[in-house]
Amino acid sequence: MYGAPLSAKAKKMMLLGSGELGKEVIIEAQRLGIETIAVDRYANAPAMQVAHRSHVINMLDGEQLKQVILQERPDLIVPEIEAIATPVLVELEQEGFRVIPTATASRLTMDREGIRRLAAETLQLRTAKYAFADTLDELKAAVAQIGTPCVIKPIMSSSGKGQSVCRTPEDAEHSWNYAMEGGRAKAGRVIVEEFIHFDSEITLLTVRSVSGTTYCEPIGHIQKDGDYIESWQPHAMSEYHIEEAKHMAKTITDALGGYGIYGVELFLSQEGVYFSEVSPRPHDTGMVTMATQDLSEFALHARAILGLPITCIRLLTPGASYTLKADREAADYSISGLEEALSVPHTQVRVFGKPETKVGRRMAVALSSADTTEEARSRAKQAAAALKLNYE
Numbered sequence: 001m002y003g004a005p006l007s008a009k010a011k012k013m014m015l016l017g018s019g020e021l022g023k024e025v026i027i028e029a030q031r032l033g034i035e036t037i038a039v040d041r042y043a044n045a046p047a048m049q050v051a052h053r054s055h056v057i058n059m060l061d062g063e064q065l066k067q068v069i070l071q072e073r074p075d076l077i078v079p080e081i082e083a084i085a086t087p088v089l090v091e092l093e094q095e096g097f098r099v100i101p102t103a104t105a106s107r108l109t110m111d112r113e114g115i116r117r118l119a120a121e122t123l124q125l126r127t128a129k130y131a132f133a134d135t136l137d138e139l140k141a142a143v144a145q146i147g148t149p150c151v152i153k154p155i156m157s158s159s160g161k162g163q164s165v166c167r168t169p170e171d172a173e174h175s176w177n178y179a180m181e182g183g184r185a186k187a188g189r190v191i192v193e194e195f196i197h198f199d200s201e202i203t204l205l206t207v208r209s210v211s212g213t214t215y216c217e218p219i220g221h222i223q224k225d226g227d228y229i230e231s232w233q234p235h236a237m238s239e240y241h242i243e244e245a246k247h248m249a250k251t252i253t254d255a256l257g258g259y260g261i262y263g264v265e266l267f268l269s270q271e272g273v274y275f276s277e278v279s280p281r282p283h284d285t286g287m288v289t290m291a292t293q294d295l296s297e298f299a300l301h302a303r304a305i306l307g308l309p310i311t312c313i314r315l316l317t318p319g320a321s322y323t324l325k326a327d328r329e330a331a332d333y334s335i336s337g338l339e340e341a342l343s344v345p346h347t348q349v350r351v352f353g354k355p356e357t358k359v360g361r362r363m364a365v366a367l368s369s370a371d372t373t374e375e376a377r378s379r380a381k382q383a384a385a386a387l388k389l390n391y392e
């Protein structure tokens with residue numbers, strides 16, 4: 001029970017990270033009467049444009065983070081990115097604040113080391129072989145141990161930034177430098193992973209709520225440099241793979257706990273399902289659910305964290321998404337081609353409204369539905385190709 005937003009009885013949700021995914025979470029929360037506060041490291045972030053109010057802080061600065069939380073005293077603290085001073089969240093949770101899904105989940109998934117050790121060493125899930133390195137020399141030794149090709153990632157980054165495939169031992173230095181530039185901390189530790197020869201990779205959106213654990217239909221996706229370009233739902237899977245994927249997803253999300261949606265990333269191979277990563281929040285590949293499901297991943301997240309029931313999740317139609325990415329950095333840009341994009345049958349477009357472009361930054365997404373995923377993928381790609389970024 002709660003009152004209207006901006007009233008004394010309002011229920012307040014604070015989003016830590018205010019990109020395009022956070023924007024949709026805030027819209028869904030407001031549909032349920034929640035007062036919303038958006039926080040990010042830059043002004044006019046997408047979620048800030050729809051929130052009741054916003055704050056610009058360095059979320060890796062524990063004092064700044066603690067100050068804004070104590071100032072607002074939200075009922076729900078909802079991390080939407082990894083780069084947050086998670087020890088502060090742990091401390092404030094112990095003082096009675098509610099962190100979504102839990103402060104421990106945010107801390108463990110902030111970097112790849114915590115979640116990989118939990119999955120592989122504690123929960124005994126099948127993962128790629130891995131090693132960690134803090135210096136270039138350690139990285140070269142890890143590459144020799146794991147073998148090439150291998151995948152090298154900063155332990156803390158988002159949207160694939162700093163991730164590369166090291167194809168020969170001589171590539172190790174380039175991969176190291178790329179990881180240092182792309183990681184959130186701009187320096188430090190990396191993970192070296194065995195290159196898995198998989199048939200496909202999926203996201204299994206897993207929802208923990210008062211109704212128990214439920215799953216969305218699997219989402220297939222294609223990534224480039226660790227960042228997704230397109231996704232589709234449903235992804236065709238054998239019953240064996242589906243059951244193994246659900247078992248892995250439930251095992252890892254039960255260990256992390258709390259309520260909310262988790263994006264569980266998995267590889268499908270001849271040997272079975274491999275656990276890759278998990279995000280305790282809506283997943284970028286899951287934007288396709290805005291065109292395919294009765295409740296999008298954002299609506300599911302809002303319901304779950306508010307303690308509301310989720311009796312079932314219905315896939316209404318096959319669908320696909322395809323992103324529009326910037327190829328340069330610019331503070332002044334415009335997007336054209338909406339008329340042509342929206343002429344594609346059964347297609348929607350989401351323009352994120354980011355204040356500036358950066359190389360590889362997602363600026364919009366096309367969402368299409370059809371009778372088959374193949375047709376939906378074709379429509380989404382056609383619509384996205386019609387969208388153009390203009391820099392003059």
